Amino acid sequence: MSQLRPQLRPLGAALGTEVLGMDLATPIDAAALGWIETAFAEHPVLVFRDQRLGAADMLRFARQFGAPQPHILERYRHPDFAEVSYISNVGADGRIDPAGNDRATSWHADETYNETLPRLAMLHAIEVPSARGGTIFADMRAAHDALPEASRQRIAGLTGTHRWLAGPARAWTLYRKTEAEAKAHPERRHPAVLTHPVSGRPILFVNPSHSTGFVGMDPEAGEALVAELSDFAVQDRFTYYHQWRAGDLLMWDELATMHRGAGDAPPQERRVMLRTIVHPN
Numbered sequence: 001m002s003q004l005r006p007q008l009r010p011l012g013a014a015l016g017t018e019v020l021g022m023d024l025a026t027p028i029d030a031a032a033l034g035w036i037e038t039a040f041a042e043h044p045v046l047v048f049r050d051q052r053l054g055a056a057d058m059l060r061f062a063r064q065f066g067a068p069q070p071h072i073l074e075r076y077r078h079p080d081f082a083e084v085s086y087i088s089n090v091g092a093d094g095r096i097d098p099a100g101n102d103r104a105t106s107w108h109a110d111e112t113y114n115e116t117l118p119r120l121a122m123l124h125a126i127e128v129p130s131a132r133g134g135t136i137f138a139d140m141r142a143a144h145d146a147l148p149e150a151s152r153q154r155i156a157g158l159t160g161t162h163r164w165l166a167g168p169a170r171a172w173t174l175y176r177k178t179e180a181e182a183k184a185h186p187e188r189r190h191p192a193v194l195t196h197p198v199s200g201r202p203i204l205f206v207n208p209s210h211s212t213g214f215v216g217m218d219p220e221a222g223e224a225l226v227a228e229l230s231d232f233a234v235q236d237r238f239t240y241y242h243q244w245r246a247g248d249l250l251m252w253d254e255l256a257t258m259h260r261g262a263g264d265a266p267p268q269e270r271r272v273m274l275r276t277i278v279h280p281n
């Protein structure tokens, strides 16, 4: 292995695991990649501190795990690398958007309203606020395993329905104004309990932003069940609040976790991050 022997250190009680002894700004070899893959299969939120990656470095790292995707909205894309986008509250004119705090603060997993589910996503913190402004993650494997037996049996054979920002979190007010906009996105279906393709573990695969219900279930009852399962999954015992430091590179498993912005940063402070979402090859 070209790097120093890396180590893992838990950050939160539920999940969140720091990787020590790895520099991602230089290419990593197959042994180091294999080490990360093994760690990631068990620890779905990995944090590499004190990294200094440009967009090209981040993309090179991300490509080793699959196919990074261009952001659906062109205005968020990095000018040179479409697969890397900016998550920032700083506008093109340099002014800070105080509403930036409110973005993505409803629990969700990314792109579950699409046919192809992403594998993982990465955020690299460039500028962070002086306090808070974290991202919170929930372990949907642990949530599944902790469900009461009756609930596990109830959802085991169900197929979930997903549509962009149409779930019980009512997450859409910042993003879309009309029901017609949501209807423009077709409904997609995914099992309510996914088997993780790497770890083989069952995952509670609902999220209150995009899950609308279940095939064959009354819509109101389906939405209520999505809300009930989501509320169960975001108890403190399953979640981790990541306090960002500049230089953090965090990668999370998009199947095994939900996440949300905490939305609690001082609103006039700059926050700039690079993001990429990686689909399976």
Ligand SMILES: [Fe+2]
Pocket: 104, 108, 109, 110, 259
């Ligand atoms: Fe997200």
